[in-house]
Amino acid sequence: MPAPSRRRRRYPSDTTVAEWALIEPLLPVEACRRKTGGRPEKWHRRDVVDAIRYLVDNGAKWRALPSDFPPWSTVYYAFRRWVRAGVVGYIRDQLRRRLRAGGGRCPYPITLIVDSQSVKAAETVGKDSRGYDAGKKINGRKRHLAVDTHGLPVMILVTPADMSDRDAARELLWRLRLAHPQLVQVFADRAYAGQLVGWADDFLDLHLRTVARPKGAKGFVVVPRRWRVERTLSWLMRARRNVRDYERLPEHAEAHLTWSLITVMTRRLARDGQPRTDTWDKKRPAR
Known part of the structure; x- marks a missing residue:
């Protein structure tokens, strides 16, 4: 076990004690504590998580992390390892279920809302994963977001900006059906109308x-x-790293978006001690 974190929490993106109590149990067991064995981790995981949150919130470069954080290479290695292992998605799902349960709803949603957002891509994004959105006049990538009726994230898919919403929705809805067999209906705008409606009904x-x-x-x-x-998309844009896409790999772009929403959920849980429900939700039957 690494020594307790002694770094002074000085940035708005740092985890509070209550937030860290929510995140720490959701991280994978350290290699040195498994039967297969491994080297003990040198840096405290809370410092690593704070570094990732700092980078997402402030839009810094990996190599430009402040010196009070662990080395950037250590932080990036943990970020990449957790993405590949599905840890980021697991944390997102567990926090969402806790918020829903605390709000008096079933932890597993049956109704979702989907939408997309096109953003410009930096020169670090390769031609194979970017495109030109003629409608928005944006050269970059498109984010396809599925949320529950609270606006909490369920799944994020990043594609080239020239991919139509209908084509991307086939992949998104297929993944949603596999991961969430309890789903019944999905709401979307008119861009998803047409043959996609019949395809989703017949095949999914x-x-x-x-x-x-x-x-x-x-x-x-x-x-x-x-x-x-649309409100959830505005939450994403509060994090400066999400204003433009800098990631070579789409899955890394998805992870940055997810980390920003993880921060939203942990702060909501830690601030009130229990999830907050909107007045709109109180007037609606539980789903």
Whole structure:
């Protein structure tokens, strides 16, 4: 076991004691404590997690991490290892289930909302994983996000920006069906209409329902159901690392997005001691 962390918490992105109590049990067992054995970890995991959160929140480069964090190579190795092992997705799912259960809902959602967002990509993103979104006039990548009726993340998929929402939705919905067999329906905007609706119903036994803007509406309008995923997209953009895509690997881009939402969920759990439910949810039957 590494020595207790002695680094002074000085950044807004640092974990509090309550947040670390939520994250620590969800991390994999250290190699030195397994039957196969391994070297003890030199740096405390809380310092590593704080470094990842700092990088996501402030948009820093890996090599530009402040000196009070572990070496950048150590932090990046842990980040990459946890992505490959599915640890980041596991933490996301466990925190979401705890928030839902605390809000009086079933931990496993049956209704989701999906949407996409195109962002510019830096020169570090290769041509094989980027594209040009003619509609948004953006050269970069597109994020496809599935959230529950609280706006909590369920799955994130990163594709080239020139991939249409319908094509990406086939992959996203297929993964959702495999990972969440209890799903019943998914809400989306009109970009997902057409043959995709019948395909989801026939092959996935999943009801895809499109929600259109009110007729004659101009400018910004709060659209029922869809506003929750749009709010989650705004949460993502609060983290500077997510304003532009810098990652060579799409799965690393997905991990940065997930870490920013993990921070949102841990802060909500730690701040109130129990998950907060919106007034909108109190007027709706539990799903």
